[in-house]
Amino acid sequence: MTAGSWTDRLDRARAAASAAGIDALLVSPGADLRYLTGYDAHPLERLTCLVLPAGNAAGEPFLVVPALEKPAAEASPAGSLGIGITGWDETDDPYALVAARLPRALTRVALDNRMWAEKALAFRAALPGAEQVLAGQVLYGLRARKTPEEAEALRRAGQAIDRVHSRMGEWLRPGRTEREVARDIADAIIAEGHVRVDFVIVGSGPNGASPHHEVSDRVVEAGDPVVVDIGGTTEEGYCSDSTRVYALGEPPEEFLRLYEVLLRAQRAQTDAVRPGLRAHELDAIGRDVITEAGYGPYFIHRTGHGIGLESHEEPYIVAGNQLPLEPGMAFSVEPGIYLPGRYGARIEDIVICAEDGGERLNRTGRELVVLP
Incomplete structure (x- = not known):
């Protein structure tokens, strides 16, 4: 600047x-x-x-x-x-x-x-x-209203964290602990263009049902769904944040049904972003899809948070927030479904509100990634 x-x-x-x-x-x-x-x-x-x-x-x-x-x-x-x-x-x-x-x-x-x-x-x-x-x-x-220069910095941050997600198959496999996987991910966050690791969440099996689980010494097992939520800060000072879900071989049938609902909800939300839509309305779009499918009590957090120089800042996409979205606002869209003691799932993209809709900054696929 x-x-x-x-x-x-x-x-x-x-x-x-x-x-x-x-x-x-x-x-x-x-x-x-x-x-x-x-x-x-x-x-x-x-x-x-x-x-x-x-x-x-x-x-x-x-x-x-x-x-x-x-x-x-x-x-x-x-x-x-x-x-x-x-x-x-x-x-x-x-x-x-x-x-x-x-x-x-x-x-x-x-x-x-x-x-x-x-x-x-x-x-x-x-x-x-x-x-x-x-x-x-x-x-x-x-x-909250990012300039074109700030938006470009967030795009570069999003591309950097996408490159880490695209390499997940290098580290995530049965027999390794969440902590071991997280160490490799943290190294990759730096290698792929960040100067600081802000967080690494690797929630395997039942640990995926805790949205902010981070990591443990649990050994990842075949068939486990695994929630991976990662982010860092680039040299420009702007943050990345993206969540994807992986499965180590074929997951349970019920998890596949749950994930299909979640994917439908997250896509509906990212597609709906536009100026004038209120934050609570965007939250409700995904929450209604999840509730209608019977999982409403298991979506236990807000839809998203703003992002920029901090990984969590205004605007917050949450029920009750009457704030209208404006061009330049950047925020996460991350609905989740969490079944205690069993497994969970969350899909997260960073989106910038533009004059004609929303721009999704994370471009890796949102479908469940099944690793061998």
Whole structure:
């Protein structure tokens, strides 16, 4: 990204904060700080904080960092944005430093949603006249609508994780433990284009009925259905996430019937994505298919989550969410059916809402993959 792109994000965040009646945004290390400045700061006990006064007439943005972290901040994209980077020494009070540079008449400040409690409370003490609110009401709306450049980064992440799924036959076979398979998958996630492994779920047989099982020392057996849910982060900072189901030889007949229902539901959902459709409506499309087939009580989680600089972010595709889908929104579509003590299945694709529908970023086949 160019410096102009980061500056545009800062300007849009300041304008959105002003429109929301917020006097300043206070952003600590995490995805919000990376989104606004490109600075991937370490989340330390020492305060690092981007201060964004709202509106163009309220003062200039500045970044407060521990003195020993100042060279790293200046070397990041934040160093080329023209914002002041102030280092503070070990004996300084960084919260008082921030308060002294903000207008005295502050009434509302917004803290990023992931700010540590000890830092939020320290800001409350340093700014006693200001109400504290969550910055997510401003920043999540900006982050949820991906730019064309962000969409392309997510496409590359999706292609990278697809390459891992396409190699599953190299590692997944009877006689190996879930943990052994997961180690090989993790190595492949890095080899195929990620810089970090975010998660590896290998749920074989009855373990597949636990959506977030991760791995165990269970030995994979012939006939087992196996849920493989994997994701990582690329060098560009964007995440991948995709789930496919494999079978080690022919699975039980009931599992095949269950899987056919699940595949029908997931296809109906991905085909339905379009601007204006509300998040809860998309959830209901797949849930209704699964419920009509008698498996409703076994679809026990939301349909999906947004994805970008974090593997889980806005928007959430869940019952009750009235948010209309908009072009640029990227999210997972991952219905599942889980029969406790027996087996489970989940199919997950990342989808971007476009002007004329939805674009599925994961292109590996969604049919059950039967491995020899």
